[in-house]
Amino acid sequence: MKILAFDIGGTEIKYAFCDENFNLTEKKSIPTNAHEGGKRIIERIVEIIKSCNGVDRVGISTAGQVDSVKGEIVFATDSIPGYTGTKIKEIIEAETGIPAAVENDVNSAALGEAIFGAAKGCSDFICLTYGTGIGGAIYFDNKLFTGSSFSAGEFGHIITHAGGRKCSCGGVGCYEAYASAGALVRNVAEKLGKKMNGREIFANFDNPEIRLLIDEWIDEIVIGLKSLVYIFNPSLIVAGGGIMNEAYITDEINKRMQKELMASYRNVKIVKALMGNDANKLGAAYLAAKI
Ligand SMILES: [Zn+2]
Numbered sequence: 001m002k003i004l005a006f007d008i009g010g011t012e013i014k015y016a017f018c019d020e021n022f023n024l025t026e027k028k029s030i031p032t033n034a035h036e037g038g039k040r041i042i043e044r045i046v047e048i049i050k051s052c053n054g055v056d057r058v059g060i061s062t063a064g065q066v067d068s069v070k071g072e073i074v075f076a077t078d079s080i081p082g083y084t085g086t087k088i089k090e091i092i093e094a095e096t097g098i099p100a101a102v103e104n105d106v107n108s109a110a111l112g113e114a115i116f117g118a119a120k121g122c123s124d125f126i127c128l129t130y131g132t133g134i135g136g137a138i139y140f141d142n143k144l145f146t147g148s149s150f151s152a153g154e155f156g157h158i159i160t161h162a163g164g165r166k167c168s169c170g171g172v173g174c175y176e177a178y179a180s181a182g183a184l185v186r187n188v189a190e191k192l193g194k195k196m197n198g199r200e201i202f203a204n205f206d207n208p209e210i211r212l213l214i215d216e217w218i219d220e221i222v223i224g225l226k227s228l229v230y231i232f233n234p235s236l237i238v239a240g241g242g243i244m245n246e247a248y249i250t251d252e253i254n255k256r257m258q259k260e261l262m263a264s265y266r267n268v269k270i271v272k273a274l275m276g277n278d279a280n281k282l283g284a285a286y287l288a289a290k291i
Pocket of ligand 1: 157171
């Protein structure tokens with residue numbers, strides 16, 4: 001079986017072929033050009049599918065909340081204008097005649113980690129990605145749990161500081177306003193008056209001011225994770241996002257969680273995601289293979 005797997009993000013659309021053994025080949029990437037709108041993105045994807053020979057299935061991982069049964073976007077922010085309501089599966093199948101599966105990006109990544117990566121063999125875990133914001137996914141009883149309107153696991157917007165900082169969702173005090181990689185970058189810029197990205201911040205790990213900000217930021221990560229552990233009692237939490245390549249972060253989270261959690265919850269382990277950029281495509285390809 002030849003699957004064409006896409007990962008639609010805010011800045012890049014990545015895609016690759018995937019065989020029945022889930023080996024990804026011919027990996028490519030094009031700019032999303034999000035400003036052109038959701039309709040144009042799907043038109044370009046249809047053009048790519050039509051230009052490839054012998055495709056049996058299409059798997060799509062995409063930003064936004066996704067009705068994975070109908071394969072359409074339930075809600076997307078204005079970062080991709082007009083994306084909400086886009087019937088991705090219907091359009092692709094009508095235009096190409098090839099069956100397609102569509103899933104939200106963090107859910108796809110969690111599935112990729114569940115089948116092939118950091119959570120292989122684990123029946124129940126949660127997954128969080130720490131980037132500009134915080135994404136989340138719930139894998140429960142060997143499958144994704146998506147909620148009553150396909151939006152479960154939006155962990156970035158649980159409230160960890162009532163009445164606190166403004167958040168991109170329109171609310172205040174959300175977890176991602178304090179614990180995302182973006183929040184760390186902003187804290188460093190505010191305190192040191194210097195704009196540094198995550199990698200630059202960790203390159204200055206020995207600077208006591210930066211070290212303090214990193215440690216305070218990890219406390220914020222732990223605050224949210226503790227609530228999630230008390231809700232889900234998972235044995236595993238998979239933490240994704242480029243910043244998690246800094247082993248200090250997951251080491252510290254594990255240490256602090258062990259100290260702070262009630263004893264019966266301390267079996268939980270926090271590990272970094274292993275599949276990187278491929279997790280989304282593999283998860284989407286896995287869903288497409290099952291159609
Ligand atoms: Zn929020």
